[in-house]
Amino acid sequence: MLFEFFHKPLEGLSYEKKKSVVQNFDRHILSHFEGIAKRLIDVINEADRRYYIEDAPILSDSEYDILRRAAVILRRNRSDLRSLLADIKNVGAKPSEKFGKILHRVPMLSLANAFTDGDVKDFAERIRRFLQFKSETPLVFTSEPKIDGLSLSLRYEYGKLVSAATRGDRYVGEDVTANARTVHDIPQHLKDGHVPDICEVRGEVYLSHADFAAINERQEAAGKQPFANPRNAAAGSLRQLDPAITASRPLRFFAYAWGEMSAMPASTQHGMIDAFRSFGFKTNPLTKLVSSVEEMLAHYHAIETDRANLGYDIDGVVYKVDDLLLQERLGFVSRSPRWALAHKFPAQQAVTVLEDIEIFVGRTGSLNPVAKLKPVTVGGVVVSNATLHNEDYIRGIGGDGQPIRNGVDIRIGDTVVVLRAGDVIPKVLDVVLDKRPADSKPYVFPTRCPVCDSHAVREVNPRTGREDSVRRCTGGLICSAQARERLKHFVSRNAFDIEGLGGQRIEELYDEGLIKGPQDIFTLEARNARGLQRLENREGWGSTSVKNLFSAIEARRSIDLNRFIFALGMPHIGETTARLLARHFGTFEALREAAKAAADHDSEAYAELTSIGGIGEVVADAIVEFFKEGHNEDMLDGLLREVKPVPIEAAQTDTPVAGKTVVFTGSLEQMTREEAKAMAERLGAKVAGSVSKKTDIVVAGPGAGSKLDKAREFDVQIMDEDGWFELVGRK
Structure with a gap:
């Protein structure tokens, strides 16, 4: 079953969006997701920004992870949705302007997630299928705790620390070198005699529970807002403009990964960790080698049982294929490596009263119900909003049209079970039926837009013949909610990213009639100069803020x-x-x-x-x-x-196939189809599924049929696997 939710924009957000999350899903996701899949990317991008840049997450770990998991399932099973969901590979957020920027020579990606023991078994089986390993072929993994902290990349040249960078947007991170030098666990010089000349060590900055409690005591004594959790405190401490503040907080660091290396110190994952330890880094003592799914799960459950006694926060266990040559063969898919998986711990629950249901209109006209809760503390965080996903979910109907919660609907006044994992808004999971008020009435979902009063309809999906789960406003451009949300998307972080033109400013300028479409943003300065009431004279503005806004707009005339x-x-x-x-x-x-x-x-x-x-x-x-x-x-x-x-540059320009369009057809004998595609894309090529006049190369294995005929018709260069390997210099 697939569901979505949105909640009211939080106060103070510069980029306000409605948030959605998937609760549970099964095989029916494949026929019901298309109607809402396009919103996944917006949700994940905003969640990344709030998590990585503002250290203030807006989605729980499980909500965030399930979105990505759903997309992975769809990408594997529905070719028509693969490009739609391709942006789930993005992770991190644009580096803050208050720090310098550092280019990651090797992108800092994140991991795919597992939620059940079955997911781990599927992970191991997928790897065996990809590598074409038989069941008796040995396959060893490392298994290590997943630290809940801030990712950091440390660059050493000839053994000396020269830079430290946060993940940022995975390609460019924030320069926090001065702050990293104050962290006791981060060596200034690497001590082992076999350190590569260029050595980028990556890991996690974190705080122990005891140190976190002490920091919050000092915060409260100084009349300052305490941190929500150790992860936020660690991230906020490392991302200080004053290194003295960072130095005053006892940050710690575990090393477990790497970026650019001029030479590899080892040929295995566990060998690399041993090398880091010899260089002077602290590595997690709970890391161990496992050689079966049973051993992986046993290690996971052992760590889960002892989680409260570790003295620092973890949110799961990470499995990685140990052999680095196999890691290279496996490569990457979406935003993460095929050879690694994060097995997450379960979420938390609480019970409270649903006091109201509010409807918000999204950028695409979707009517999104939000539960307004009697405030309740879940895992140390007070929450008052929760997802209600869609009209059917409120009625007790799943995405497959079958009853959920035994068909029990959700009503205003109900006592409800809410689910939360992490530090953010929960979801309504169930209803405590024996506490339902005697005079309660079923919730009537609106059939007219609450913003523009246009009809709100549920369209029939032509592929499935079923109604979409989302009811949408038909007002289009006359609906101010949709127009506002489209403008907010236009200026958002991964779009034009105009500093000073966040959600609240868009609302204000739209209501004033100053910006009705994207083009109006770029004529605002000229119109302001001619206007009788200038922006700088309005409440909440000022000459400096207006000047900065116009400068930011001007900087985006080339994009x-x-x-x-x-x-x-x-x-x-x-x-x-x-x-x-x-x-x-x-x-x-x-x-x-x-x-x-x-x-x-x-x-x-x-x-x-x-x-x-x-x-x-x-x-x-x-x-x-x-x-x-x-x-x-x-x-x-x-x-x-x-x-x-x-125009943008191609991914790589220094390979014989960079920028070329390649089609693989027939039965490949030396590599799997997925492996071939991964290799071509790493080399900067574009991989197409069909042959056209734009195709440059067709790599044909035995049994190639119509695609090979079409290649000959279009006079496209044809080669076998040996020819391909020779072309790209792999033989």
Whole structure:
């Protein structure tokens, strides 16, 4: 079953969005997710920003993890949703402007998650299938506690610490070198004689429970707000502008991973950890080698049992394939390595009263119900909002149309069980039926938009023949809620990222009639200069804030093409899909022309669009429909008079196949299909699912059929696996 939820924007957010999360899901997710999948990326991006940059999470770990898990299932089973959900690979957040920036030579990715013992078994089986290992072939993993802290990358050159960077947006992190030097567990010089000349050691900065309690005592004694938990305290301590503040807090560091290495000190994961220890780092003593699923789970449950006695926070156990050569073969999928998995601990629950249900309208017109709770403490955090997912969930109906909670509906006044893991908003899990008030009445979900009073309808999914779970406002652009949310998306972190133009400012400027569309942002300064009531004279502004805003807007008149595409808010177009389109077409003009030509599904343009790796018919149709709308064309004409989208570089440019479009067909004998795709993408190539005139190379194995014929028809370069390996220098 699949559900979604949204809650009221929290006070003080510069980028306000409705949040959604998936509660439980099974095989029926594959036929019911399309209607809400496009919101996953927005939710995850905002959650990343709040978690990594503001150290103030807005989704619980389990809610956040389940979103990503759902997307992984869909990407494996529904080709039409793969590009739509491609942006779940993103992790981290844009580095704060208050710090310098450091480029990660090797991106800092995160891990896929498991929630059950069965998930761990599936993980091990997937690895065996990918590697084509038989059941009797040995496969060893390391198993280690997952520290709940702040990820940090330390760069040493000739044994000397030269820089320290947070994860940031996974490519660029915040420069916290001066602060890292004050952490006792971080060596200034590496002591072992076999340290590589270039050595990037990665790990987690954390606080012990005792040190956290002492810090909060000092915070309260000084009349300051105490930290919510050790993770937030550790992150806030490391990200201080004054290193003296960091030095005053007893931060600790466990080393367990690496980035750039001029030479590898070991050939196994556990060997690398041993090397870190010899260099002078602290490594977790609970890390051990396991050689079966049974041993993995036994270690997990042993750590879970002793979790409260560790003296520091962990939120699960991490399994990694031990052999580094196998790790290289396995490569990466989505946002995470295939060879690693984080097995998370269970969530927490509490009981309280549901006092009201409020409806909020999202960017796409979705009517999103939120439970307003009598405040309750769950795991040390007071919560008052919770997800109600959608209309059917309130009625006691699951995503497959079958009863949930034994068909019990949710009503105002009910005593409810809420579920929470981490530090953020919970979800309504169940109803305590014997405490239901005698005069309670079923909740009547609105059929008209609470913002613009337009009809709100549930469309029938043409693929399944069933009603979508989400009711949507039909008001479109006349609905101010949708217009506001689209503008907020346009200026959001992964889009135009305009400093000083957050959600509250968008609301204000929209209500004043100063910004109705994206193009109006870039004419605001000129109109302000001619206006009778200037922004700087309005309450809450001032000359400095207005000057800074206009400077931030001016700085975005030139923007990377992928960000420009993402900012437009086209359905199904997330960050990764926007990057795919930007790299494939090169310029916005080329994309625009292709989209218009692709309105004819029999055209070469439509074939080209759907042949792009990660772009299926659903995404292609969404692109076509966006450019067919006259008001979108008018908006683009106005926007492009003010803004210049800049082409982006290819992922890699120093390989023989960088920038080329490759198709693999037939039965590959020396590598699996997934392994071939992973290799090509690492080398900067684009992998397509079908052959077109734009295809550069077809790698054909035995049994290649129509794709090989089409390659010959289009005079495309054809080679076998040996030819491919020779071309890319792997033989």
